[in-house]
Amino acid sequence: MLLLSTIREERERLLEGLAKRKFIDAAATLDKIVALDDERKSSQTQLDQLLSEQKSLSKEIGDLFKSGKAEEANVMKVKVAELKEKSSILEERFKAVKSELETELLGLPNLAHTSVPAGNTEEDNEVVQDLTGNILDLGDDAMPHWDLSDKYGIFDLKLGVKLTGAGFPVFKGQGARLQRSLINFFLDEASNAGYREYVPPLMVNENSARGTGQLPDKEGQMYYVNEDDLYLIPTAEVPLTNIYRDVILNEDDFPIKMCGYTPCFRREAGSYGADVKGLNRVHQFDKIEIVQVQHPEKSYETLTQMCNYIEGLLQKLELPYRILRLCSGDLSFASALTFDFEVYSAAQKRWLEVSSVSNFETFQTNRLKLRYRNEEGKTTLAHTLNGSALALPRIIAALLENNQTSDGITIPNVLRKYTGFDKIK
RNA sequence: GGAGGAGUGGCAGAGCGGUUGAAUGCACUAGUCUUGAAAACUAGCAUACUUUACGGUAUCGGGGGUUCGAAUCCCUCCUCCUCCGCCA
The missing domain is CATH 1.10.287 (Helix Hairpins)
Structure with a gap:
């Protein structure tokens, strides 16, 4: 607001x-x-x-x-x-x-940062850092991740349909283990970077959904439990940021750094076809989120730090990536400046968004009444930021596709101590 | 799910329906004293809106009501505690 x-x-x-x-x-x-x-x-x-x-x-x-x-x-x-x-x-x-x-x-969206390019669609997003890392030439036999999944028994969408409906994947065996490994890896990294770990509720009330900007307007994107008037969270950003709703901080409390792993639930209207095949777009997925509450004068510095952090994760996972500055048309309602991180998935031959890092400035804190007391003792709105670090399904898709070999899928070095195996066979 | 009890300022804790935005204590801030600290003493110490200012208004879990007047009475919702039941 x-x-x-x-x-x-x-x-x-x-x-x-x-x-x-x-x-x-x-x-x-x-x-x-x-x-x-x-x-x-x-x-x-x-x-x-x-x-x-x-x-x-x-x-x-x-x-x-x-x-x-x-x-x-x-x-x-x-x-x-x-x-x-x-x-x-x-x-x-x-x-x-x-x-x-x-x-x-x-009803008014946030004012975009001056660096945000004007534009209508994702075509107009500005590539601020082009392809970083290596794209292997896998030849024409390269399999997309859904075929690899069938071959190695990694996840099962049909089974998800049986249990729930379309877009609810079931991870199995080594696939489930890979999932858990990524969660642990991301949480360990975030903790080491100074983010305090939380296990928040997966449902929130209306006030929380309003605080971070999901309500009003976007109720259609969230699952809603009518009987109890609760919303399934679309991202951990919602409960994590709302921890500080109605709070007055002291200046020396900054920065507040939080992280949390949660499943995320999204109803996602529209879009069918190749875009949504396999793990590209699902209704329930796992994500580790990082959130910061920061002094207004330091929030852009913090945004850069958060981007660097995410870049580090992608490098450790040895995934080829690029960074985009979202144009005004693609920028979310609440954000002033957002950088998207995309990994290249070598068999689909396309970029997959795995992280979105944003500075909301006072847009959320105004709704949240999240303030700090400045030197003169006056209450002033703080700034909030958040970023995915990272969303799992597309990371898994890219890992499967990029690391496929004739005798299995190679697990990146950093994950092996978590998986306990170095290949999915 | 059933039966009781309770929700007041950062915390603890008063508060016959009438100068109560709210006693008192602790914490906190500033000052006095001290070589320094502690102690003691003095003063200050909720949030928001509004006003050039003086000031005004609202808020005692949320919402509604009774009354000239509500933190105090009534209704309703929420939360917490105790007991019973059920259950991972």
């Missing part, structure tokens, strides 16, 4: 940013917001005054009763009743204006 002060003071910059994001009727929306806020203020001032009168009259009535002047008191009661009628009308109006304002504010 953008700050009203930004909307009032940086209108031009905002309009530019909203145009970049193809936001329709931006100027009108901003005007409406400012008008609503003006109205909110004036009705609040009026309301406060009426309430203040009521309060002081009530006090007087109390005193009159105490001194036995019941008649005078009763006269004043009538007066208060009149005031009350007025104020309750005003209050209704005030509440209506406030909620309309809130709705409008929630």
Whole structure:
């Protein structure tokens, strides 16, 4: 959620940013917001005054009763009743204006960072670091990961259909072990990098979903448990970041570094065909997430650190990758700047997104009421950042495809102490 | 799931429906004292909105209600504790 002060003071910059994001009727929306806020203020001032009168009259009535002047008191009661009628009308109006304002504010996406290129689709994303690492020429016999999975018994989508439905893979045997190994590897790496490990709930309430920006609007992307009014998390970002909802930090608490492994649940509307084959896109997958809460002045420095961290993971796994700066059209609603990490999957001959690292600046913290006390003792919104480190299915897809040999799939060195085997056969 | 009890400031803990945004203690901050520290003493110490300012308003788990007036009464939801039942 953008700050009203930004909307009032940086209108031009905002309009530019909203145009970049193809936001329709931006100027009108901003005007409406400012008008609503003006109205909110004036009705609040009026309301406060009426309430203040009521309060002081009530006090007087109390005193009159105490001194036995019941008649005078009763006269004043009538007066208060009149005031009350007025104020309750005003209050209704005030509440209506406030909620309309809130709705409008929630509808505005974050202002993109100046470095975000204008664009409409992923085609317009900027490659900030092209292919890093080696792509092996596997020849024409190279098998995509779903065929390799059939050959070696790594995961089973049909079985998932039987148990649940499409998009719920069942990992088996060495495949299951590989999965667990990656989880442990990623968690160990994150811990070593100073991220505090959490095992959060996999369902969250509405407040949490709102805090990180999933609600309103994106309810369709989350699984919802109607009876208990809970949402299955689409990413660990939601529970982890919400740990600090309604918290006021001290400046020396920064940076807050958290990590967690969770399954992630996504309903994912649309898109069929080659894009969703095998593990490319599923409804349930495992991911290790890193989250940081940082001082506003240091958040971009932190974003770079987080990117470097993720690059390190990909290098350790010996996967060829590239880094993209998302264009305005591809940038998520809440993000100011996002870098995507893609690994090259040699048999599909395509790039697979395995991580997305974002700085949300104050967009989430404004909703979360996550603040810190600055030197002057004033509360100020902190910045939040997060990144996948990493999402498993596509890492597994790429590992299977890139490391296939005639006698099995080679496990990268760093994982062997976790898997206990160096080849899937 | 059933029966009771409870939710107040960073923590602990008061609070006959009427100057209670809230006693008191601890913690914290500043000052005095001290060579320094401790102790003692003095002062300050919730959040948000609003006002140029003085100030005003809201918030005592959430929401709603009664009343001239609610932390205090009523309804409802949530959470925690105790007991019973069920269960990994």
